[in-house]
Amino acid sequence: MFHVKQFDELSNLNTFLKTESIILSEQQIVKLKIYLTKLIQFAAKHRIISINDIDNIVSRHFLSSFYFVKNIKDIIKESDEILDLGSGAGFPGIILSIYFPNKVTMVDSNRKKSLFLSRIQKDLSLNCKVINERIEIFVSKSNRQFNLITARALASISELIDLTSPLLNKSALHTIKGLNFREELSGNETGYLIVEHTVTDIWKEFSNYFSNKVYIIISSK
Numbered sequence: 001m002f003h004v005k006q007f008d009e010l011s012n013l014n015t016f017l018k019t020e021s022i023i024l025s026e027q028q029i030v031k032l033k034i035y036l037t038k039l040i041q042f043a044a045k046h047r048i049i050s051i052n053d054i055d056n057i058v059s060r061h062f063l064s065s066f067y068f069v070k071n072i073k074d075i076i077k078e079s080d081e082i083l084d085l086g087s088g089a090g091f092p093g094i095i096l097s098i099y100f101p102n103k104v105t106m107v108d109s110n111r112k113k114s115l116f117l118s119r120i121q122k123d124l125s126l127n128c129k130v131i132n133e134r135i136e137i138f139v140s141k142s143n144r145q146f147n148l149i150t151a152r153a154l155a156s157i158s159e160l161i162d163l164t165s166p167l168l169n170k171s172a173l174h175t176i177k178g179l180n181f182r183e184e185l186s187g188n189e190t191g192y193l194i195v196e197h198t199v200t201d202i203w204k205e206f207s208n209y210f211s212n213k214v215y216i217i218i219s220s221k
Contacts, residue, residue, distance in 0.1 A: 005055070006036060006040065006054075006055070006057055006058050007033065007036065009058040009059055010032060010033065010036060010058050010062070013058055013059075013062060013063060013066070014029060016206050017066060019202070020070055020202070020203075022066060022069055022070060022073070022099075024099070028098055028099065031098050031124045031126075032062070032095075032098060034123060034124060035090070035094060035098070035120060035124065036057060036058070036062075038116075038119070038120060038123070039054075039057055039089060039090075040054060040057070042089075042116055043057075043089075046112055046116070047112075048088075048089045048112065048113050048116050049061075049088070049089045059207050059209065060207070060209045061089075061091045062091075062095065063203075063206070063207050063209060064091065064092070064152060064176055064209060064210075064213075065091045065092035065094075065095035065096070065152070066092075066095060066099075067176065067199070067203060067210075067215065068092040068095070068096060068150055068152070068174060068176075069092075069095065069096065069099050069100075071174060071197070071215055071217075072096075072100075072148060072150075072174065073099075073100075076100065076102060076147075076148065077147070078101075078102070079102075080102055080147035080148060081102060081103045081104075081105065081144070081145075081146050081147055081148075082096055082100070082102055082103070082104045082105070082146065082147070082148045082149075082150060083104075083105050083107070083146035083148070083149045083150070083167070083171070084096065084104060084105070084106045084107070084149075084150045084151070085107050085135050085149065085150070085151045085154060085163065085164070086107070086108060086135065086151055086152070086153070086154035086155070087106035087107065087108045087113070087117060087130075088108060088110070088113055088153075089113060089116065089117075090106070090116075090117055090120060091152055091153075092150055092152055093106040093117070093128065093150070094106075094117065094120055094124075094126070094128075096150065097121075097124075097126040097127060097128040098124065098126065101127060102127070103127055103128065103129070104126075104127065104128040104129075105128065105129045105131065105144075105146070106128060106129070106130050106131065107131045107133060107135055107138050108130075108131075108132065109132070109133060109134045109135070110132075111132055114130055114131075114132035115132075117130040118130045135163050136163055139163060139164065139166055139167060140166070142166075142167075145167075145170055145171070146167060146171050147170075147171060148171065148172060148174065149164055149167060149168075149171050149172065149173040149174065150173075150174050150175070151164075151173065151174075151175045152175065152176055153176075154175070156184035157175075157177065157181055157182075157184040157185055157189070157194065157216070157218070158184055158185055158186040158188065158189065160173060160175060160218070161173075161188075161189055161192055161218060164218075168192065168218065168219060168220050169220050171219075172217050172218065172219040173217070173218040173219070174215070174216070174217055175215075175216050175218070176213055176214070176215055176216070177213065177214055177216050178212055178213060178214075179212050179213070179214060181196075181214065181216065191220060191221060192218055192219065192220055192221060193218070193219050193220070193221050194216060194217075194218050195216065195217045195218075195219075196214050196215075196216055197214065197215040197216070197217065198214060198215075199213055199214060199215060
């Protein structure tokens with residue numbers, strides 16, 4: 001059975017995003033549909049996302065990825081580069097690359113998922129790069145400066161800071177966490193500014209995914 005419901009939800013999501021001043025072009029909508037189709041196909045065959053999660057691709061994964069877009073779109077500059085860590089099946093990295101013309105670099109240690117991301121990059125002609133490598137190795141040898149770092153469902157706050165600390169002197173890390181995220185702090189984060197942003201009510205009303213979530217930006221003090 002092809003998941004027709006997912007495409008209805010994508011249409012509803014597009015309508016909702018317009019109310020939040022996130023306007024998608026026809027070309028971007030086509031790319032989202034192709035991406036959604038590939039996700040459904042590859043999830044069933046290659047387990048790039050959980051089989052039990054296929055019905056939540058739009059309502060959870062696309063939606064949360066676009067919440068990154070909401071928080072980034074007014075601060076990003078034309079020359080800024082985005083680094084997405086632990087990209088998995090492309091959340092939010094692929095969504096960011098579809099929406100923004102900026103260069104997006106996605107890093108994931110899972111070869112199967114990285115191959116999927118590379119295929120999507122090619123099929124959609126996206127301005128992004130996929131790196132199949134452990135995050136700590138990539139960060140340790142990277143000599144590039146990224147303006148924004150994103151990470152979704154990757155690690156605890158303390159672990160995220162440890163992973164990205166060499167980059168945080170000039171970059172800000174954006175992530176989504178549960179309301180109890182402070183329980184993840186180890187006490188070694190004193191050199192960093194951790195700012196919590198409440199998810200706006202309209203997003204909570206659109207999806208209960210956000211009922212217990214906060215948007216967090218981490219930067220050096």
